Amino acid sequence: xxxxxxxxxxxxxxxxxxxxxxxxxHARKQAALKAIKVLYRDAIVSAIAGVQKAWAQxxxxxxxxxxxxxxxxxxxDELFLAEADRLHDQFAETxxxxxxxxxxxxxxxxxxxxxxxxxxxxAGGHVGVLRNxxxxxxxxxxxxxxxxIAWSGGAMVLAExxxxxxxxxxxxxxxxxxxDRGFGLVPGVVFLPHAEQRLELSRPENVAILAxxxxxxRPVALENGGGIDAHGQCFGRADAIRELTVDGHLAPxxxxxxxxxxxxxxxx
Amino acid sequence: MQRVLDxxxxxxxxxNDARRILAEFAARWQFPLMDEHDNATFxxxxxxxxxxVFLQHWVFGLPSRQEFRRIGQTDAFxxxxxxxxxxxxxxxxxxxxxxxxxxxxxxxxGRRAFDPFGSNSxxxxxxxSDPEWCREDPHARRGSMQSHRxxxxxxxxxxxxxxxxxxxxxxxxxxxxxxxxxxxxFLHYAEMKTLLDNLIHRHEVAPLLVCFTNGVRRNWEYAANxxxxxxxxxxxxxxxxxxxxxxxxxxxxxxxxxxxxxxSSLYAAVRHPGVWGRLxxxxxxxxxxxxxxxxxxxxWDPIVGFVNNLRENPPPIDxxxxxxxxxxxxxxxxNRSLVPVFQRVAQRVRFAEVPDGHNWINWRDRLRExxxxxxxxxxxxxxx
Numbered sequence: 001x002x003x004x005x006x007x008x009x010x011x012x013x014x015x016x017x018x019x020x021x022x023x024x025x026h027a028r029k030q031a032a033l034k035a036i037k038v039l040y041r042d043a044i045v046s047a048i049a050g051v052q053k054a055w056a057q058x059x060x061x062x063x064x065x066x067x068x069x070x071x072x073x074x075x076x077d078e079l080f081l082a083e084a085d086r087l088h089d090q091f092a093e094t095x096x097x098x099x100x101x102x103x104x105x106x107x108x109x110x111x112x113x114x115x116x117x118x119x120x121x122x123a124g125g126h127v128g129v130l131r132n133x134x135x136x137x138x139x140x141x142x143x144x145x146x147x148x149i150a151w152s153g154g155a156m157v158l159a160e161x162x163x164x165x166x167x168x169x170x171x172x173x174x175x176x177x178x179x180d181r182g183f184g185l186v187p188g189v190v191f192l193p194h195a196e197q198r199l200e201l202s203r204p205e206n207v208a209i210l211a212x213x214x215x216x217x218r219p220v221a222l223e224n225g226g227g228i229d230a231h232g233q234c235f236g237r238a239d240a241i242r243e244l245t246v247d248g249h250l251a252p253x254x255x256x257x258x259x260x261x262x263x264x265x266x267x268x
Numbered sequence: 269m270q271r272v273l274d275x276x277x278x279x280x281x282x283x284n285d286a287r288r289i290l291a292e293f294a295a296r297w298q299f300p301l302m303d304e305h306d307n308a309t310f311x312x313x314x315x316x317x318x319x320x321v322f323l324q325h326w327v328f329g330l331p332s333r334q335e336f337r338r339i340g341q342t343d344a345f346x347x348x349x350x351x352x353x354x355x356x357x358x359x360x361x362x363x364x365x366x367x368x369x370x371x372x373x374x375x376x377x378g379r380r381a382f383d384p385f386g387s388n389s390x391x392x393x394x395x396x397s398d399p400e401w402c403r404e405d406p407h408a409r410r411g412s413m414q415s416h417r418x419x420x421x422x423x424x425x426x427x428x429x430x431x432x433x434x435x436x437x438x439x440x441x442x443x444x445x446x447x448x449x450x451x452x453x454f455l456h457y458a459e460m461k462t463l464l465d466n467l468i469h470r471h472e473v474a475p476l477l478v479c480f481t482n483g484v485r486r487n488w489e490y491a492a493n494x495x496x497x498x499x500x501x502x503x504x505x506x507x508x509x510x511x512x513x514x515x516x517x518x519x520x521x522x523x524x525x526x527x528x529x530x531x532s533s534l535y536a537a538v539r540h541p542g543v544w545g546r547l548x549x550x551x552x553x554x555x556x557x558x559x560x561x562x563x564x565x566x567x568w569d570p571i572v573g574f575v576n577n578l579r580e581n582p583p584p585i586d587x588x589x590x591x592x593x594x595x596x597x598x599x600x601x602x603n604r605s606l607v608p609v610f611q612r613v614a615q616r617v618r619f620a621e622v623p624d625g626h627n628w629i630n631w632r633d634r635l636r637e638x639x640x641x642x643x644x645x646x647x648x649x650x651x652x
Contacts, residue, residue: 124652
């Protein structure tokens with residue numbers, strides 16, 4: 001079966017060439033988002049420190065100080081996502097990129113190529129660039145009309161939200177942060193590809209704090225050798241798809257069954 | 269140590285068999301011998317008569333010349349030495365015969381470290397191992413090297429440099445810039461090209477352009493010399509900005525060096541504030557005096573003057589500073605003393621001290637941590 005490259009990155013380069021004003025406006029939006037991200041990161045540092053202190057005091061989820069600290073951290077996340085939404089909406093309203101003749105033409109070519117395909121494959125890579133290019137060309141609707149096979153970063157963009165994480169950078173633990181919203185094709189989850197490699201999962205408090213922070217969304221660790229199909233059923237290696245639970249464990253992911261306490265502290 | 273003590277008692281019991289016992293011992297073990305507590309035992313025996321053997325090393329705080337003990341009546345010698353955990357010691361043997369000492373590498377240790385003066389034997393204690401990220405990775409995309417020459421108004425002569433371009437370099441895109449003092453040595457002895465390829469390929473370090481520059485009258489130029497600072501800013505940086513796709517903001521401009529190269533880097537940042545936003549200072553020769561005169565010789569006068577002024581009246585340093593020094597260096601005192609000064613006046617400071625000496629492998633081994641902090645790559649964003 002032939003494979004057709006949608007050439008999203010090349011398409012954006014073409015827009016850079018033919019519609020510099022639009023691209024400049026897009027760059028301004030991205031710069032504004034970056035500036036907000038600086039504030040977001042600073043706020044996360046103190047919010048996570050608060051969560052860790054509260055956890056260290058009693059080491060129990062029911063502790064009201066822990067719950068309050070988690071709520072504060074979630075508020076920081078929500079504020080960032082709301083600010084990101086505002087910037088994206090403002091850009092869409094003022095620039096109307098999908099109505100721009102250059103974008104219409106390039107996007108039309110992408111959709112033509114896609115219409116001839118039986119399925120869409122979305123590989124991993126730089127998840128920020130992937131999400132931004134797909135979003136710029138307004139592929140949300142098109143995504144819903146094809147079977148999709150996505151992995152790593154490609155899977156991340158299909159979930160409701162995209163979380164960035166890495167506990168093992170060369171200069172220490174990175175504090176997990178939201179990149180942005182995903183396309184929401186797989187509701188109710190945040191995908192964490194290569195979680196074993198990137199997260200310190202052997203420490204139950206790390207697992208518990210991350211699960212509580214993301215609730216009611218379910219953090220699903222994706223490892224090589226397994227997958228989830230359109231009905232939420234797992235296939236492949238038995239321990240490849242697991243859910244991080246608020247009691248600090250990794251449990252086999254079952255879409256029909258929310259693990260104990262999955263939406264407690266955070267949403268109370 | 270226990271193995272050598274066993275050897276000594278074995279030879280005491282069988283003095284006539286000493287030669288065979290020594291030959292078997294020498295063939296059986298890897299030297300220096302290391303025990304689980306990171307104690308090293310050095311061993312020398314070449315079958316020829318010798319008057320004495322000394323260990324020569326550059327570990328500040330230990331006597332730099334330590335005499336070996338003779339084993340019985342033989343011409344074999346040993347020396348036990350306790351090392352800090354994870355330490356890495358470069359050394360030579362001095363073998364004395366007929367009143368003449370001869371320096372040599374340890375003939376029973378194949379581990380060598382090279383520098384512009386030749387090579388030293390290496391004793392890695394316990395957990396130390398050569399990092400895998402500085403070995404050639406066949407999967408890593410290779411950047412390219414270019415040789416350039418340009419005219420420096422400051423020096424009134426032509427100067428050469430080598431430029432590293434990352435594999436992903438493409439027209440129309442601009443990159444951060446790092447200028448490296450003693451560039452040829454960093455390429456040759458610290459494997460900097462290979463580790464740049466690896467770290468950029470792994471998304472740990474941002475793709476960047478790296479300019480490897482060299483001093484001509486090196487020590488004089490690098491010793492807090494205003495002309496060198498002007499050369500870097502007004503000649504080299506201006507030339508690179510005019511000819512290469514480099515980003516113009518200070519946070520994308522770095523300068524680095526070791527020893528006197530670190531002094532030159534810091535001096536450049538102080539003399540031209542706001543230009544260099546990233547400083548990587550390794551084993552900086554930041555000598556100063558609290559009272560009286562220094563005793564390091566006239567070459568150090570400008571450095572001591574500069575660092576004394578800096579400590580007395582530190583100017584704002586609009587940069588992120590990565591500072592490192594080996595605990596076996598006499599310079600560790602000066603480097604530690606500057607950390608609180610930098611913490612007061614710089615944007616951000618990171619200090620690493622490690623059980624190693626004033627050598628290229630120490631500087632190489634810090635580069636991953638330093639570069640990923642100063643020029644972080646998009647690893648955070650990559651899921652593949």
